[in-house]
Amino acid sequence: MKKISAVLFAALTLGLSAPAFAKVNVVSTLQDFASIAESIGGNRVDAFALAKGYQDPHFVDAKPSFIVRLSRADLLVVAGLELEIGYLPPLIDQSRNDKIHAGNAGYLDASVGCDILQRPTTQVTRAMGDVHPYGNPHYWTDPENGRIIARAIARKLSELDPAGKAVYEKNLAAFETKLTEKEKEWDGKMAPYAGTKVVTFHDSWPNFAKHFKLVVAGHVEPKPGIPPSPSHTLEIINLIQAQKIPVIIVEPYFDSKTPKSIAEKTGAAMLTFYPSVGGVPEIKDYFSLFDKDIDTFVAAMKAKK
Ligand SMILES: [Zn+2]
Secondary structure (H helix, E strand, O other): OHHHHHHHHHHHHOOOOOOOOOOEEEEEOOHHHHHHHHHHHHHHEEEEEOOOOOOOOOOOOOOHHHHHHHHHOOEEEEOOOOOOOOOHHHHHHHHOOHHHOOOOOOEEEOOOOOOOOOOOOOOOOHHHOOOOEOEOOOHHHOHHHHHHHHHHHHHHHHHHOHHHHHHHHHHHHHHHHHHHHHHHHHHHHHHHHOOOEEEEOOOOOHHHHHHHOOEEEEEOOOEOOEOOOHHHHHHHHHHHHHHOOOEEEEOOOOOOHHHHHHHHHHOOEEEEOOOOOOOOOOOOOHHHHHHHHHHHHHHHHHHHO
16 A cells, blocks of 8 residues: 555656556548647547558558557547448457447547538449548548537547546637637638639548639549549640649648649649648648648648749
């Protein structure tokens, strides 16, 4: 007894961050969700993302260590809408962790409640052969969806760890206050470019475009998940020339050969846009994600004048 108190006392006086509670183990597919979970959970939460921000979130190389992470997870946060269908289901099965199966307490589909675009109006069949069959799964690129995701994560953490409820609510309030401030700044920077047409490589940006009032006029991919083809590339070149589209937005994990050649032929600027936290080290949280992409866009537009 005496010994335990001494150890506790030492831990307290040393200010060790060993809290007197078990941390909530959060595993997310995207780094964006892990970052938001860290903002909300503080030191009550350990968060780990399977897909790094510089990787294509549709196709992640599954590592054996992922199964270990998932086996220990209290909460799994996914984008849903089949974004992770290519790699996640077998990992969940192999983790043998019932808590994180869809429908169970430790599973959170972050798309629920978000503004989801391109929901199908006809029955979806595999023959359609693209990777967005149930609506566009890249919805976290609208900061207002980030707010909804943060609220859902806070609610879920409070459910799983009721003792932390006050902390989660306080951190959520701080997150939302900062998000509101940052949105004013971002909206202000983007306002002069409202209505600007852009071409994007993959259809990753409809929510970003909606929030920041850009118009996505076309994609380098003929269909989501289908690589560029010569005939479609020619169509995009013609489109950019006809509509004087100033920029081509490319996610960091695609081969830049085709968009580069389109840019050279048309004079449009090719920009790397990061869809996720961790895309480059300076994008360390959900706020710096928008800082980075918006600054890239604004700099390119100013250079065009
Ligand atoms: Zn996609």
